[in-house]
Amino acid sequence: MRRVLAAVTLATTAAACMSAPAKPAVDGDVGAAQQIAWGPCTDIKRPNGQKPARQDTSVRCGKLAVPLDYAKPDGDKIDIALIKVPATDQNKRLGSLVFNFGGPGGSGVDTLDQAAKSLSSLRTRYDLVSFDPRGVERSSGVRCGDAAEMDRFVSLDTLPDTEQIREEGDAANKEFAELCEKDSGKILPYVGTVSTARDMDRLRAAVGDAKLNYFGMSYGTQLGAVYATEFPKRVGRTVLDAPLDPTVTFEQRTLAQTRGFQQAYESFLKDCVKDTCEVGQDVATASANVDRLMSRLAAKPLKVGDRDLTQGLAATGVAAALYSQFAWPFLGNALGAALKGQGQALLYLADSYTGRSPEGTYSTQMTSFPAITCVDTSERPDEATLRRTEDAAVKLSPLFGSEGAGGLCSVWPVKGSDEAKHVDATGSGPIVVVGGKGDPATPYEWAPKLTAQLKTATLVTYEGEGHGSYLSGNKCVKRFVDSYLLAGKVPEKGASCKAV
Known part of the structure; x- marks a missing residue:
């Protein structure tokens, strides 16, 4: 297996072919919202493989049952693993803010637990929520050998x-x-981004939000763009940091x-x-x-x-x-x-x-x-x-x-689909895209392209180095993003931040 430069976001410093699943109706009914049985987190992992000493006892984990194949909603189900870091000011809570930190293949459960301290300003008003997408870790994670x-x-x-x-x-x-x-x-044909976007809509309903407030980083930007394409009327405050151009x-x-x-x-x-x-x-x-x-x-x-x-x-x-x-x-x-x-x-x-x-x-x-x-x-x-x-x-x-x-x-045993390559969020609320000039994994050239494809997005440019801008610690980027997510203030066209 040749080394592949995956578009992952690091939240801390440190052969018979099967057919692809059919596309369900856009903005389809998700059915009755599930009740998530939130409980203690027992299997969080650190990058070094060690379990963390649990200090914040308010952090909760749970599961959400979703169809394996959305073309057969009453067929086999899989469980999506969830994590929630509750808002610190419940009296001023705006709802949940769902994160995908990238990959594709990154564990949202592990990463949110690591990144929560860096997201403290957002936690004041939001329950921070993330998940292992289908095919990742606890959510029927794909395995290939020992x-x-x-x-x-x-x-x-x-x-x-x-x-x-x-x-x-x-x-x-x-x-x-x-x-x-x-x-x-069994899981390989059903791990595509369109299906994961539908899982996120089930998650939105389960946490009781009329619209999905979302923060996607790296691959998470494509997931957010696909969600906005599938469910434009359900798009809440959405930030896409270190964007991918899905058409390349x-x-x-x-x-x-x-x-x-x-x-x-x-x-x-x-x-x-x-x-x-x-x-x-x-x-x-x-x-x-x-x-x-x-x-x-x-x-x-x-x-x-x-x-x-x-x-x-x-x-x-x-x-x-x-x-x-x-x-x-x-x-x-x-x-x-x-x-x-x-x-x-x-x-x-x-x-x-x-x-x-x-x-x-x-x-x-x-x-x-x-x-x-x-x-x-x-x-x-x-x-x-x-x-x-x-x-x-x-x-x-x-x-x-x-x-x-x-x-x-070229040798993959499952056929693919181009559904996730075509994004257009016409009809959605405003989306904020943040692109970094020195980003090695998601080059800046992709940021204006995704912004244009979405139709409803505004681009913020970060002049600094590294993959992802918000977690870089840049105060200017943080100010733009926090003002939007906490107060609904959309950055002006041409907004930019210099590296400090």
Whole structure:
């Protein structure tokens, strides 16, 4: 399985084909609203795999039963796992604010628990609510093989760019897809974004809101855009941060993200050498040292306890740290240590990206991502397209260039649908889109495109680095978003925020 630069938002710093489900009626009746039995949260996880010490006893978890296939609403059901952080001022409560933090494949249950402190201003007036989308973790999470197989898949090298490396990647993609079908075949056709948007409408009804107040980050922006397209009259105050352009092809997405990560990497190196930089005295030296490190790891992985830090894992670790400028100092130290033969920190970064716990188990982060991505498009790139994409990406960045998600989707065992590619929120209330100029995973060019597609959206531009703007700590972005979500004040056209 080739490394794919997923559009995940990090809330903290640190083979028979099955048919796709039929589309239900737009703005259809959700039926009688369910009562959610909220109770204590017992299985929250931290990125390091440890359970948190529960300090806020008001946090509650629950489940929502939804149809597996919305074309058969009375058929099989699945449970969607939920979490709620109650508003601190219940007398001035505006309702619930539902979050999706990205992926696709990120656990909203785990992430909201981590991010709640950073959302304290919104918590004054809203119950903060999130969920594991269908196909993710506790919500019939997609699994593809055991831990040992996942270790093998995620550690594959991407360098040197040789035919042997490419053939190994192709073989791994096929094996991975077969394991996904074997282990999770029942859920695979039904994990698409349109179905998840309908799940959110069931959630809206269950928490008692006439309209959905929503905050989507990264992939969550596409989910929010699809919800607004399906249910425009039920759109409440909605913010879409680090937006995706759902219309891009795999090739366009891969090249844009490769370019974005390379630019972020170069910005990291420039920032590192301003002070004492363990990677090198100047950008040219630092870059050459990292190149040499990757070459050495490709020739001989670095031992880290009973594990190997491969070139593939090292590159994944670098990519993981580029999602947030807060992580740049840690990345500099990690690369410096690896150059001295100590790979623990770089391996830690890679594990945070792939969802591997210290015990060796994996979340569904790396398995839910392709499952949702591939069912959300009918695109199945042929060999020539994949090779052209990879050749162009490697020219942009030998470190981050790859064939992208198209390689897995080309061998995926389930047909896809293009429903989630077409968004138009005509008839909805105002939507606020926030795009960052230095975002590596969702390049800024996608922000005005999604804004235009929605028809009812206003764009706020953030001039800073990192994936996602609101959780960056920028006071200007926070002021625009909070004013809208708490007071209904829509930013003026052309609103922008400088990095501080």
